[in-house]
Amino acid sequence: xxxxxxxxxxxxxxxxxxxxxxxxxxxxxxxxxxxxxxxxxxxxxxxxxxxxxxxxxxxxxxxxxxxxxxxxxxxxxxxxxxxxxxxxxxxxxxxxxxxxxxxxxxxxxxxxxxxxxxxxxxxxxxxxxxxxxxxxxxxxxxxxxxxxxxxxxxxxxxxxxxxxxxxxxxxxxxxxxxxxxxxxxxxxxxxxxxxxxxxxxxxxxxxxxxxxxxxxxxxxxxxxxxxxxxxxxxxxxxxxxxxxxxxxxxxxxxxxxxxxxxxxxxxxxxxxxxxxxxxxxxxxxxxxxxxxxx
Numbered sequence: 001x002x003x004x005x006x007x008x009x010x011x012x013x014x015x016x017x018x019x020x021x022x023x024x025x026x027x028x029x030x031x032x033x034x035x036x037x038x039x040x041x042x043x044x045x046x047x048x049x050x051x052x053x054x055x056x057x058x059x060x061x062x063x064x065x066x067x068x069x070x071x072x073x074x075x076x077x078x079x080x081x082x083x084x085x086x087x088x089x090x091x092x093x094x095x096x097x098x099x100x101x102x103x104x105x106x107x108x109x110x111x112x113x114x115x116x117x118x119x120x121x122x123x124x125x126x127x128x129x130x131x132x133x134x135x136x137x138x139x140x141x142x143x144x145x146x147x148x149x150x151x152x153x154x155x156x157x158x159x160x161x162x163x164x165x166x167x168x169x170x171x172x173x174x175x176x177x178x179x180x181x182x183x184x185x186x187x188x189x190x191x192x193x194x195x196x197x198x199x200x201x202x203x204x205x206x207x208x209x210x211x212x213x214x215x216x217x218x219x220x221x222x223x224x225x226x227x228x229x230x231x232x233x234x235x236x237x238x239x240x241x242x243x244x245x246x247x248x249x250x251x252x253x254x255x256x257x258x259x260x261x262x263x264x265x266x267x268x269x270x271x272x273x274x275x276x277x278x279x280x281x282x283x284x285x286x287x288x289x290x291x292x293x294x
Contacts, residue, residue, distance in 0.1 A: 003029075003030070004264040005025060006033075007033055007034065009265055018046070018050055032064070033064055034066070037070060037072070037093075038072055040072060040074075066101075102137065104140050107140070111226055122160060125164050126164055143171075144181075155183075170195050172197065172200060173185060174266070175246060190254055197261075199260055201246075205239040214232045238267060242281065265282075
């Protein structure tokens with residue numbers, strides 16, 4: 001398994017100076033990156049208004065491979081529901097990332113108010129995944145903690161995986177959010193098996209362990225909306241990989257069992273400067289076993 005970086009981790013640096021940030025990312029040892037486009041209704045590419053030819057030239061010159069991208073609209077509360085139904089617009093996004101030879105695009109977040117809505121979203125994901133596959137890209141779903149909410153007594157993420165076509169939708173399992181949803185990420189990796197194509201990793205500080213289980217604050221059997229999701233998340237709940245209490249090596253070991261190619265750092269918040277943060281996480285990753293650095 002190879003170590004990569006979700007660019008959301010260095011989003012402020014990237015917004016200010018994308019090409020210089022790419023250079024810094026490579027200098028810190030990251031050869032594989034995943035983009036984070038949170039404004040995909042207005043910008044079909046990186047989310048930072050970077051022309052594809054310029055971006056392709058930059059990553060090729062640096063020896064960086066773009067392995068994926070999170071694609072979502074700017075306003076999660078208002079436009080996320082119709083966004084993934086707009087196949088004509090999504091084809092423009094696919095075309096951008098095809099130029100970069102990116103294998104994966106990810107739905108980074110969604111919210112489920114009822115069983116019927118969940119079933120309707122499964123249909124939407126299948127339709128979008130079919131279009132992606134026809135254009136040489138695999139669509140993935142990236143979880144947060146609220147997909148471990150129960151609807152009709154069953155965890156949303158399990159229902160989602162059971163009611164989507166493995167040919168059209170894979171999984172990008174986020175180990176940190178899985179733990180925040182009160183599940184063991186290594187066990188979930190083994191549950192979903194080969195549907196998992198990418199892993200996300202961050203870490204949780206031991207001194208705030210009492211805040212780890214999100215269901216201590218919200219009823220697991222009631223729908224979680226965007227505001228409810230945000231209510232349980234605080235900047236102090238994040239720490240650099242290897243400095244917290246998550247058993248990262250267990251996640252790596254489980255991922256390797258199923259041939260997951262990349263584990264990506266995605267640090268939502270840090271007390272450090274963004275570049276210092278990815279440097280610290282990389283240093284800690286290099287002490288772990290069964291990772292490759294080619």
